[in-house]
Amino acid sequence: MAFSEGHRSVRSTKANALSDQPNPAPEPTVEAAGLPPADAPQAVQDVVTHISRSRGLPQWLQLHNCSIAFTSYQTGQLFLVGVLQNGALSVHQRNFVRAMGLIGDGQRLLLAGLAQIWRFENVLGPNEVANEHFDRLYVPRRGQTVSDLDVHEMGIDAAGQLIFVNTKYSCLATDSIVHSFKPVWRPAFISRLAPEDRCHLNGMCMENGQPRYVTAVSTSDIVDGWRDRRRDGGVVIDVTTDAIIADGLSMPHSPRIHDGALWVLDSGNGYLTRIDRDTGARERVTFCPGFMRGLSFHDGHAFIGLSLARRDGVFSGLQLQEELDKRGAQAWCGVQIVNPRNGDIVEWLRLDGGVRELFDVAVLPGVRCPMALPTFGPDLASFITIEAPDQPLDRRLPSGSD
Numbered sequence: 001m002a003f004s005e006g007h008r009s010v011r012s013t014k015a016n017a018l019s020d021q022p023n024p025a026p027e028p029t030v031e032a033a034g035l036p037p038a039d040a041p042q043a044v045q046d047v048v049t050h051i052s053r054s055r056g057l058p059q060w061l062q063l064h065n066c067s068i069a070f071t072s073y074q075t076g077q078l079f080l081v082g083v084l085q086n087g088a089l090s091v092h093q094r095n096f097v098r099a100m101g102l103i104g105d106g107q108r109l110l111l112a113g114l115a116q117i118w119r120f121e122n123v124l125g126p127n128e129v130a131n132e133h134f135d136r137l138y139v140p141r142r143g144q145t146v147s148d149l150d151v152h153e154m155g156i157d158a159a160g161q162l163i164f165v166n167t168k169y170s171c172l173a174t175d176s177i178v179h180s181f182k183p184v185w186r187p188a189f190i191s192r193l194a195p196e197d198r199c200h201l202n203g204m205c206m207e208n209g210q211p212r213y214v215t216a217v218s219t220s221d222i223v224d225g226w227r228d229r230r231r232d233g234g235v236v237i238d239v240t241t242d243a244i245i246a247d248g249l250s251m252p253h254s255p256r257i258h259d260g261a262l263w264v265l266d267s268g269n270g271y272l273t274r275i276d277r278d279t280g281a282r283e284r285v286t287f288c289p290g291f292m293r294g295l296s297f298h299d300g301h302a303f304i305g306l307s308l309a310r311r312d313g314v315f316s317g318l319q320l321q322e323e324l325d326k327r328g329a330q331a332w333c334g335v336q337i338v339n340p341r342n343g344d345i346v347e348w349l350r351l352d353g354g355v356r357e358l359f360d361v362a363v364l365p366g367v368r369c370p371m372a373l374p375t376f377g378p379d380l381a382s383f384i385t386i387e388a389p390d391q392p393l394d395r396r397l398p399s400g401s402d
Contacts, residue, residue, distance in 0.1 A: 217251050
């Protein structure tokens with residue numbers, strides 16, 4: 001199978017600027033645009049991004065049998081990072097207007113865009129490859145139009161139903177056959193559904209097939225009220241009891257349950273934080289040099305998305321910038337892999353240039369080198385696969401049978 005890939009390989013050779021020495025210089029350009037956005041027909045401005053990475057990242061991904069997917073709403077892109085058969089790092093990219101929440105595995109990806117939630121399915125069998133390199137080819141099979149709800153994180157419940165954070169309406173919701181969404185829960189401090197982003201509800205984790213914890217930037221119940229409480233108004237809420245189990249956080253994101261504990265990104269302070277689910281006691285595990293959004297766990301490690309901490313707008317006035325200044329550091333945009341047992345950063349991928357902000361990070365277990373097709377255009381229009389029939393088509397039912 002051959003396609004125009006929207007892909008650039010980041011190769012660990014002397015022919016490019018990705019050095020295998022410590023602290024490599026940023027690598028020569030990976031052009032992270034040039035394709036039309038996947039969920040809107042208008043053209044987008046070309047974005048040039050320089051990518052560097054830790055020397056051992058390709059080997060680490062191979063050792064732990066996984067690849068990485070992450071989104072940038074700022075540039076509207078989905079990135080798929082894996083390893084080519086020759087051991088070089090592969091960075092595959094597709095464009096999606098306002099790419100946000102992302103969940104996935106070896107067979108399926110779900111991606112929230114500006115007005116749709118896209119479902120992609122892998123069409124390759126166990127021994128098939130696309131373009132001589134890719135062991136997963138994710139093809140868009142469904143686009144659910146929900147309109148602009150500012151969809152953040154997503155999950156799948158025990159019945160297989162999509163649950164998503166509807167940030168505009170300050171609630172959790174599911175999709176509807178007829179309507180834009182169907183609300184399933186809202187925080188107790190939100191008095192009514194309104195398109196006002198009152199508390200900036202943003203993160204969600206599932207447990208036993210049900211939403212368990214969510215994060216919000218504040219407990220405000222007025223339009224856009226969360227912006228005045230960015231520094232210390234953040235909370236983690238237990239969906240099953242409506243109880244606030246942690247407060248005083250700064251713009252928290254991405255709650256996750258791992259190894260018996262609750263983990264959260266205390267993004268405005270810059271710390272990956274562990275919370276004891278019984279006592280509420282908190283432990284700052286490690287500082288990450290950027291505004292954190294997107295957290296996944298795999299094989300005992302945390303994958304964290306980082307964005308540049310702007311000195312104005314939403315990110316201004318946060319403790320994060322003070323922590324960076326104290327360390328004599330600049331903010332990153334990229335993904336860091338953390339050992340949560342000791343807080344060590346074991347591997348990393350850094351983006352410099354056009355891409356400045358990421359939103360979500362997903363680990364794809366058992367995937368070596370993924371790619372995806374766009375949601376429209378000649379590649380998709382000419383790519384046809386056929387599911388095997390239940391029985392040979394030349395087999396006829398007996399005469400007179402129902």
